Amino acid sequence: MITIEDLTVSFGAVQALRNVSMIAETGKITAVLGANGAGKTTLLRAISGLKEPKRGTIRMGERNLVHRRTEDIARLGIGHVPEGRGVIGEFTVEENLRLGAMMAKVNLQKGLEEQYEQFPVLGERRKQHAAKLSGGERQMLAMARALIAKPSVLLLDEPSLGLAPLVTAQLMHTIHSLCESSDLTVILVEQNASSALRIAHHAVVLHVGRVVANDDASVVAADENLRQYYLGLVE
Amino acid sequence: MDPFLTSRIVTDILGGLTNGVSFGMVALSLVLIWRSTGVLNFAQGAMPMFATYVGFALLSYHFGYWACVVACIIAGLLIGGLTERLLVRGLYGKPEINPIVVMVGFLIVLEAVAAAIWSSTPRSIPSPFSSIHWQLAGKPFALSPFTVYEIASALLVMAAVAALFRFTKLGLQLRASALAPEVSRLLGVRVGRLLTLGWMLSTVVGVITTILVASNFFTGLTPQVMDGIFAYGFIAAAIGGLESPVGAIIAGVVLGVVNQFVTDYVNQNAVIIIALAILIVSLMIRPSGVFTKSTQRRV
Ligand SMILES: Nc1ncnc2c1ncn2[C@@H]1O[C@H](COP(=O)(O)OP(=O)(O)O)[C@@H](O)[C@H]1O
Ligand SMILES: [Mg+2]
Numbered sequence: 001m002i003t004i005e006d007l008t009v010s011f012g013a014v015q016a017l018r019n020v021s022m023i024a025e026t027g028k029i030t031a032v033l034g035a036n037g038a039g040k041t042t043l044l045r046a047i048s049g050l051k052e053p054k055r056g057t058i059r060m061g062e063r064n065l066v067h068r069r070t071e072d073i074a075r076l077g078i079g080h081v082p083e084g085r086g087v088i089g090e091f092t093v094e095e096n097l098r099l100g101a102m103m104a105k106v107n108l109q110k111g112l113e114e115q116y117e118q119f120p121v122l123g124e125r126r127k128q129h130a131a132k133l134s135g136g137e138r139q140m141l142a143m144a145r146a147l148i149a150k151p152s153v154l155l156l157d158e159p160s161l162g163l164a165p166l167v168t169a170q171l172m173h174t175i176h177s178l179c180e181s182s183d184l185t186v187i188l189v190e191q192n193a194s195s196a197l198r199i200a201h202h203a204v205v206l207h208v209g210r211v212v213a214n215d216d217a218s219v220v221a222a223d224e225n226l227r228q229y230y231l232g233l234v235e
Numbered sequence: 236m237d238p239f240l241t242s243r244i245v246t247d248i249l250g251g252l253t254n255g256v257s258f259g260m261v262a263l264s265l266v267l268i269w270r271s272t273g274v275l276n277f278a279q280g281a282m283p284m285f286a287t288y289v290g291f292a293l294l295s296y297h298f299g300y301w302a303c304v305v306a307c308i309i310a311g312l313l314i315g316g317l318t319e320r321l322l323v324r325g326l327y328g329k330p331e332i333n334p335i336v337v338m339v340g341f342l343i344v345l346e347a348v349a350a351a352i353w354s355s356t357p358r359s360i361p362s363p364f365s366s367i368h369w370q371l372a373g374k375p376f377a378l379s380p381f382t383v384y385e386i387a388s389a390l391l392v393m394a395a396v397a398a399l400f401r402f403t404k405l406g407l408q409l410r411a412s413a414l415a416p417e418v419s420r421l422l423g424v425r426v427g428r429l430l431t432l433g434w435m436l437s438t439v440v441g442v443i444t445t446i447l448v449a450s451n452f453f454t455g456l457t458p459q460v461m462d463g464i465f466a467y468g469f470i471a472a473a474i475g476g477l478e479s480p481v482g483a484i485i486a487g488v489v490l491g492v493v494n495q496f497v498t499d500y501v502n503q504n505a506v507i508i509i510a511l512a513i514l515i516v517s518l519m520i521r522p523s524g525v526f527t528k529s530t531q532r533r534v
Contacts, residue, residue, distance in 0.1 A: 048421060074423035086418035088411060099411050102404060103423030145422070 001026045002047065002153060002185065007056035009039075009046050016042040018209045020056070024153075024202070029179050029186040031200035031217060033193045033231055038206040040189040041083050044155045047187075048080045049073045060153065075103050079146030083157040087138045087145075089131030093122050096130055100145035115144040118174075136167040140174075147178070153185045154178075160192045168192065172199045193231040197221040205230050241374040247495045249377035254467075255491020256389035260444040261461075261468025262475060262483035263396065264437040269477045271413040271433035274323060277338040279468075280461030281345040282318060283441030286310035287449060287456060288353050290442075291360055300363050300450075307442050315438025319431045349458040357455030366452040385447045392443050393484055396436075400480070409433060467494070470510050474517045 002024040009017040017039045024030040032040050045051040047058055049070040058065045065073055074080070088096055094112070101111050116123030119140045125133065130141060139159050146154060156175070160168040176199040179186055190196035197203060203220040205213035213226050220226055227233040239245060261279065268276045276282075290307025298306070322341065326334045364381040400406035411419045412426045413433075420426050441461075448464060449456035471490050475482030490510060497506050 050417065050421075070417075070420040071423050071425050074421055080421045082418065082421060086415065086421065088415050088418065090414055091411070095407060098404075099407055099419070099424070100422050102408060149423070 001061060002187065003057075003059045004043075004047075005057045005059075007043075007046060007058065008054045009042050009051055010054050016209050017046070017053075017206075020206070020209070020211055022204045022211065022214055024185055024187050026152075026185050027179065027183045028201040029175065029188055029199055031193075031196040031203040032187060032189045032206060033191070033196060033203060033220075034206035035230070035232070036191065037208070039209040040191075040206060041157055043206070044080060044082075044157050044187065044189060047073075047155060048078060074149075077150075077152040078155065079149060079151035079153065080155040081139075081142045081146050081157060081159065083161075085138050085142040087130045087133070087141050089129060092127055092129055093133070093141055094126040096141055096145050097122075097148055101148045104149035106148070106150055111148045111150075115148050118147075119144050135162045136164075136171070139163065139171060143174075152183065153187070155187050155189075157189045158191060159188070160190060160195055168195050172196070175199060193233055238372070238374070241371050241376055243499070246377040247499050248492055249382070251492030251495030252488060253382045253385055253491070254494060255488035256386055257444050257448055257464050257487075258467040258471045258491050259484040259487025260389055260392060260440055261464055262471035262487045263393065263480055264440040264444070265468060265472040266475070266477055266480050266483045267396075267433060267437035267440065269472075270480075271409060272319075272323065272327065272430055274326070274334045274338070275477075276437075277335060277465075278318075278342040278345060279437070279441055280445075280465030281342040282314050282438050283311055283445040284456075284458060284461050285345050285349055286314050286438065286442045287445045288349055288458075290446075291358070291449075291456065292353075294360070300361065303360075304446055307446055308439055311438045311442035312435045315435040316431050318438075319434035323434070324430075346458040353458070355458055357457045358449075359452070359455045360446075360450045362450035362452075381451065385451075388443060388447055392440060396440065396480065399436075405432075466507075467491075467510065470514050474514055 004023070005021050007017055007020040008015065020039075020043065022030070032043060034040055042051060046053050047065065049065065049068050049072075053066060056066075060076060060078065063076065065076075088099070091099070097112055097115060098108065101108050104111065116126070121137055122141055122144055125137070130138065133141060143156070143159070159171055159175070163171065172195050175186060175188065178184055188196050188200060197217050197220065200217040203213065203215065203217045204211055205220060205226055207230055212230055213220050213223070265276060265279050268274055268279070287307050289310040291303045293303050293306050318341070322337065323334065326337060362381060362384070364379075364384045366379050366381040368379045369376045400410060408419070408424050409429055409432070411422075412424060412429045416426050444464070445461055448454055449460055454460065467490055468487060471487035472483045474490070475484070475486035490513070493509065493513065494506050497509050
């Protein structure tokens with residue numbers, strides 16, 4: 001479980017997050033929605049220690065994550081698939097996965113097999129450079145690279161960006177089944193609110209750095225005001 | 236015996252190779268640091284020079300050659316690591332303090348301090364290998380036991396570095412930290428430590444080069460011993476492409492051979508002009524270096 005209380009993050013005079021409080025429950029998908037510039041990426045970067053908050057706490061279970069190094073936070077079991085996916089194009093698919101498995105105590109061969117089973121296309125292309133993959137395949141690689149370390153929390157920053165609707169639907173399905181089959185806690189950042197709300201249990205809506213809604217995904221999805229003003233979902 | 240082996244051409248090629256592997260090693264050590272930290276290390280000759288003085292100071296306590304070599308390598312690891320931690324770490328991502336200026340300053344300080352402590356008079360470092368050239372049918376052959384030692388050590392170091400990057404977990408993490416530091420940290424890679432390690436490694440490559448150069452009976456160890464070799468290594472790294480370790484080595488070796496032919500057939504003073512001409516022409520043809528694959532950098 002990730003508990004965020006009163007989190008404020010600023011870039012100079014710009015407050016990217018203001019007094020944000022939210023909970024991402026164990027084994028559930030929490031969607032973080034909002035327009036471009038709402039502060040979604042900043043929230044994930046603060047959790048991973050890439051951006052130092054000005055105020056507030058971020059806890060995983062009982063542990064405070066604030067002021068810890070990014071690499072130590074990763075080693076506590078937080079997988080972060082960054083905006084733009086962060087796949088290393090000069091590395092082969094398998095080298096990317098080996099890098100992901102580096103800090104884990106899992107058997108590398110077994111870990112690779114599991115990921116190739118989950119994402120067969122990666123197995124077929126294991127020797128290819130990641131730069132040669134399509135957008136959807138890169139997203140799968142980025143997720144597999146995070147999952148191979150067996151994280152307990154997975155942070156996904158706009159995984160659907162640039163993907164065709166059908167590929168997005170498959171991806172959401174994969175995220176959903178990952179969560180079902182384990183105790184993985186997922187924080188799913190999306191601008192694409194409708195696909196995220198379809199699989200999320202809980203939803204937080206950000207608007208210029210503030211939380212404007214924090215409720216069950218079904219409640220958020222049914223709220224006409226939110227749909228119209230903050231999520232861009234006009235019927 | 237075949238007179239071909241003692242011909243002028245073979246002599247020039249082998250002599251050039253002997254110099255070229257030193258250029259290639261310096262180029263390699265520059266590329267290691269450039270790739271992992273984006274710093275062009277102008278003290279890449281001076282740091283190993285200093286470590287070599289420190290290690291061979293043990294000679295006066297009656298330690299043998301190989302014990303001194305080990306001491307040099309340890310000194311190199313320390314100097315490389317401390318330089319990164321204390322001098323360079325504050326410079327990353329700060330274009331306003333130019334790392335080139337800082338490293339040139341460091342080069343000057345190191346050479347001055349070395350001259351103050353150990354004087355500028357060449358010190359001879361007695362290597363266990365003879366520098367007397369072999370004879371073939373009464374004619375001098377281009378190689379001596381010492382030059383074979385020089386070339387073999389250089390090849391060994393290059394192969395070890397290549398194997399490290401290609402086949403080990405550590406190599407994978409070093410490459411990842413250089414290509415995508417933030418992503419690497421998100422995957423739990425301790426990038427900060429790896430940068431220090433990169434500086435340590437490249438300084439050791441430099442130390443071995445310096446030992447080989449200074450153990451040559453005709454050179455000896457001086458505070459400026461690496462200046463000329465650094466210049467050629469730098470040109471080789473630029474020709475080979477700063478991104479490409481293999482390119483840097485090949486460019487160094489080729490430059491060594493060309494250098495030898497120009498010295499022999501034209502004259503010594505033409506060498507640097509020809510080297511710069513090669514650099515300019517190759518940069519005009521391939522601005523990112525002759526051996527750099529023009530692949531996309533990050534995705
Ligand atoms: N590195 C940065 N420097 C300055 N301002 C930033 C930086 N990163 C984000 N911001 C600002 O913080 C706000 C939130 O950005 P971001 O978290 O990227 O939003 P989102 O991911 O929801 O699109 C924006 O106003 C953005 O301009
Ligand atoms: Mg974003």
